[in-house]
Amino acid sequence: MTSNLTQNLTRRGVLAGGLGAGAVTLLGTPSAAQTTGTGPRITRFEQAAPFPVNAYIVEGDDGLVVVDSTLTVTSSLALRAQIDATGKPLRAVLLTHAHPDHYAGLGNLTAGLDVPVISVAGVRDIALRDDAAKDALIGGMFGAEWPRNRVFPTEVVANGDTLDFGGGLTFTVQDIGPAESFHDSLFILDGGHQHVFAGDLAYALMHPYMADNTNSDWVRVLDRLQSDLAEDATLHVGHGRPVTPGFLQWQRDYIDIFEARLRAQDWSDPDKASAAVSAGMRDYLPGDALAFLMELSIRPNAERLGLL
Numbered sequence: 001m002t003s004n005l006t007q008n009l010t011r012r013g014v015l016a017g018g019l020g021a022g023a024v025t026l027l028g029t030p031s032a033a034q035t036t037g038t039g040p041r042i043t044r045f046e047q048a049a050p051f052p053v054n055a056y057i058v059e060g061d062d063g064l065v066v067v068d069s070t071l072t073v074t075s076s077l078a079l080r081a082q083i084d085a086t087g088k089p090l091r092a093v094l095l096t097h098a099h100p101d102h103y104a105g106l107g108n109l110t111a112g113l114d115v116p117v118i119s120v121a122g123v124r125d126i127a128l129r130d131d132a133a134k135d136a137l138i139g140g141m142f143g144a145e146w147p148r149n150r151v152f153p154t155e156v157v158a159n160g161d162t163l164d165f166g167g168g169l170t171f172t173v174q175d176i177g178p179a180e181s182f183h184d185s186l187f188i189l190d191g192g193h194q195h196v197f198a199g200d201l202a203y204a205l206m207h208p209y210m211a212d213n214t215n216s217d218w219v220r221v222l223d224r225l226q227s228d229l230a231e232d233a234t235l236h237v238g239h240g241r242p243v244t245p246g247f248l249q250w251q252r253d254y255i256d257i258f259e260a261r262l263r264a265q266d267w268s269d270p271d272k273a274s275a276a277v278s279a280g281m282r283d284y285l286p287g288d289a290l291a292f293l294m295e296l297s298i299r300p301n302a303e304r305l306g307l308l
């Protein structure tokens with residue numbers, strides 16, 4: 001844990017009144033590789049531009065599994081190059097959820113390889129359902145960096161399934177359902193310490209995307225996971241550094257404060273109200289990290305709450 005992050009969290013916690021500093025733990029250093037004792041080695045691969053998003057390389061004795069694929073052409077090709085450089089075969093790609101910053105790079109990641117892309121059915125179905133809309137929306141935003149060779153899960157797994165890729169690479173599937181996105185899932189690496197590939201169920205001190213408008217589901221999942229996961233589990237999240245389950249309370253507080261700020265505005269002037277919500281959330285979490293995702297979420301949530 002870095003001391004400046006701890007201090008920021010503590011200060012924010014006091015200001016927000018809803019965060020006990022002791023409940024929050026960030027782990028690791030940027031892009032650090034972690035070993036799991038005698039088990040697989042986990043490397044966080046971070047797309048740096050135009051915004052941070054993680055994929056993970058899980059390296060076993062004689063093969064690799066990758067979790068998620070990042071968004072851009074540049075990043076997904078760099079991820080593939082990093083995999084090729086290990087000299088170990090890619091056994092599978094696991095997809096946590098169907099947002100484009102996690103699945104759009106799958107085509108580059110797996111090009112020319114005969115490897116399964118694995119998800120729960122709900123994640124595959126949402127990716128297929130929404131890809132045309134994402135293509136229209138995001139293709140314009142990212143231009144040449146938006147992969148045209150997108151592929152989708154080829155193999156569906158179910159809640160509780162055990163996925164054994166050999167060489168110590170064994171994962172258990174948790175089908176979460178709607179939470180941060182329309183359908184989320186977890187993959188838990190089997191072994192002594194609990195390593196959880198958690199997708200975007202928590203954003204490690206970055207502003208979240210809430211425009212799927214599923215926050216009421218998300219907070220229920222956050223509450224449940226805080227008690228279900230091992231207290232010292234490592235959550236490898238989609239944006240930012242690894243966290244522990246205690247951090248899920250920070251994520252819940254963020255959502256609660258966002259909704260309170262939405263309700264506190266006078267929506268007769270929507271632009272002014274939106275700006276006030278954005279300023280309020282930047283006060284809670286200083287900095288611009290993924291703030292555009294939070295800002296995209298303001299109006300849809302205001303409509304859901306009957307404010308607009």
Ligand SMILES: [Zn+2]
Binds near residue numbers: 102200
């Ligand atoms: Zn994401």
